[in-house]
Amino acid sequence: MSPVPEQERLARAALSFLAEPADPVLGALLQTWRPEEILNAVSSGEDPRAALLSIEHDQSLEHDQSGQPARSGQMGQRDQKALDRAFGRWRARLSQVPSAARVDAWEASGLRLVCPGEPEWPTQLDVLGETRPVALWLRGDADLRFACLHSVAVVGARAATGYGRHVAMEMAATLAERGWAVVSGGAYGVDGCAHRGALGVGGLTVAVLAGGLNYGYPKGHYELFGAIAEQGVLASEWPPDRAPTRPGFLVRNRVIAAISRGTVVVEAALRSGALNTARHARDLCRPLMAVPGPVTSEESRGCHEIIREWGAVCVTAAQDVIEHLSAPGEGLAEPRHGSIRPRDSLDPVAAAVLEAVPARAGSGPAAIAIHAGVDLDTALQCLGALAAAGFVERCVRGWRARNNA
Helix, strand or coil, X not given: CCCCCHHHHHHHHHHHHHCCCCCHHHHHHCXXXXXXXXXXXXXXXXXXXXXXXXXXXXXXXXECCCCCEHHHHHHHHCCHHHHHHHHHHHXXXXXXXXXXXXXXXXXXCCEEEECCCCCCCCHHHHHHHHHCCCCEEEECCCCHHHHHHCEEEXXXXXXXXXXXXXXXXXXXXXXXXXXXEEEECCCCCXXXXXXXXXXXXCCCEEEECCCCCCCCCCHHHHHHHHHHHHHCEEEECCCCCCCCCHHHHXXXXXXXXXXXXXXXXXXXXXXXCHHHHHHHHHHCCCCEEECCCCCCCHHHHHHHHHHHHCCCEECXXXXXXXXXXXXXXXXXXXXXXXXXXXXXXXXXXXXXXXHHCCCCCCECHHHHHHHHCCCHHHHHHHHHHHHHCCCEEEECCEEEECCCC
């Protein structure tokens, strides 16, 4: 991959001002026309169809395999009314298009524009097809594409409980320690805890915001965003000074799901925006996981729903996430089991004899043998071995179990 020509970069920057992210008409046009051609057509003031078809284009794009004009064919399939409405929206915003000098000033302040085809562009975004971002505005020292190659989205409720905040921070910290970049949305609650967990161990974290990077919503995370920029990267489809809108958060979520190798929902009510991210992950066939919570908690009902109805994998720790996202045979840990007690190493006969020994009053070997279902000689042999191992001891009435048995 090589840097995109400056003309295309400026055109993509302009289009990010004219169209809302995931605009289906713009996405469809970008499959056929170059960004600068679309911008010229919008700026011309002509009929959209005529403006596009009059654009001078490369010979390599003139005809499809049947010999018919490829672009004319595309326009023939386009909904003219949708095209007219889209051009109307975009032309109303032409006064907002930044000059090249303004773009340079933003880049001088620490922002950078990354376009499809450039080295830092996360290629997994291409799975979004016509809703792929036109470009991404970034701030931060980390390389976005590199970070996303080994990443996991950790999302959840803004109104997170203490349980959700603890799980998010602990899981994100462990994931970051194991070399995974943590992706989230920079919001209050689970998102913020996920970012802080990764930052706390010196790991990579990516915040995908639903507004411009200079606007920095929510304002209460000003210091957090500064820390992410120093240690990770902030990303947004929106122009730098654009305030977020309510629909914008849902539109943003498709990017979180697409750039991550998998998505974990830590806490979510049934109407949580985190379930929208989960739905995108499911629809993109990306691994989807959820953390269970108390059955009495409203903030965990969404997690339980996607486990039950969507087939999300139940995870309780970072190791579960790593095992689910790793290639077969990789990321495996030792089998889990409960605490091991000394008596777990006993053979079945010795364990039966120990079980027959009373804890307080004591009992004779004959009674112990009957209770354990073994003969007297076997009971005596086992009692001797159990005494040597510290499980039983002699008493006035015979044998009794020791407290640590």
